[in-house]
Amino acid sequence: DGGRLCRPLLVVEGGKLRLRPIHLDQLQMGLKSLTDLIREGVVEYVDVNEENNCFVALSGGREGRGLTALHTHMEIDPLTLLGVVAALVPYPHHNQSPRNTYQCAM
Template identity: 55%
Template sequence: FVSVYLHEGQKAVHIATDGGRVCRPLIIVDEKTALPRMKQCHLEGLAMGAIGIKDLLRQGVVEYIDVNEENNCLIAVTERDLDVARKQGLHKRRMPHTHLEIDPLTLLGVVAGLIPYPHHNQSPRNTYQSAMGKQAIGAIGLNEYARMDGIIYTMIYPMKPMVKTRTLDLIHFDQLPGGQNACIAVMAYSGYDIEDAVILNKASIDRGFGRCMVLKKHMTSVKRYANLTMDRTCGPPDPSLFP
């Protein structure tokens, strides 16, 4: 996707075509009428599976915008913003809306969209979770036992989260969860819980709380020798065969 970014401070036009840029789809808005190009026929076609995102891109209904080009865009979060601008004639007196969000939840992205009640957290905490949530140990996939990764960490007892978000339902994260539901108490106890330290209940650990399994890949080679012998691989011997 090609992005054209007008930088007024530098009096320059930046054209980006390199791959790997962070882009996201937005619905194009007609600047003269302040109406989105996404019509009811497009929604029905998407629901029936008759058209896809490539068809919307080809028809000029949706386009991908990168972070630089967003500086020259006025993006409406909901259709209500477009209705207000249309009724008050704001699209004629100021910079008109150029795009519309597909859904307000797309503002957060996938990882941040999994955070329940993010508006009740400090913004740095949401940023930390967006960075570290991808490292959570859980079920990495349905084919985790057939994968050839060098090392795999998987949780023995993953749990579905008690509080869900719309993003979680859309990506089916509850079917391959990454964590467990814990009962916690935020309090001062002894002196071992200073700063980020925690005290765990031994009974919970004995019942398997936080228990993980590490799968490692080991390589071996089977060789043939000149004396017509060869190596072979086999499983571990049965301990009951040895006295």
């Protein structure tokens, strides 16, 4: 048994992202890693059961605008919701659902 699938989400507290511009700068310079952000509580791995009690924002803009006090997490990128294969399907919102499913299974 490999365990339960989890996915990383950005933590939101009081309608504000815990991720700050300094974190992004340190990531780009190689001074921090994803593990450091997890230790600091900026990123959290959430499984399916935990997600039932979360209010996840699809996106909140670059600075986290559009988040409310009810939000608990935010997607790192809106495409991560789909998964790797589904994200590669061109214009999935213009296709019928069976076509998208077929393309993901190829």
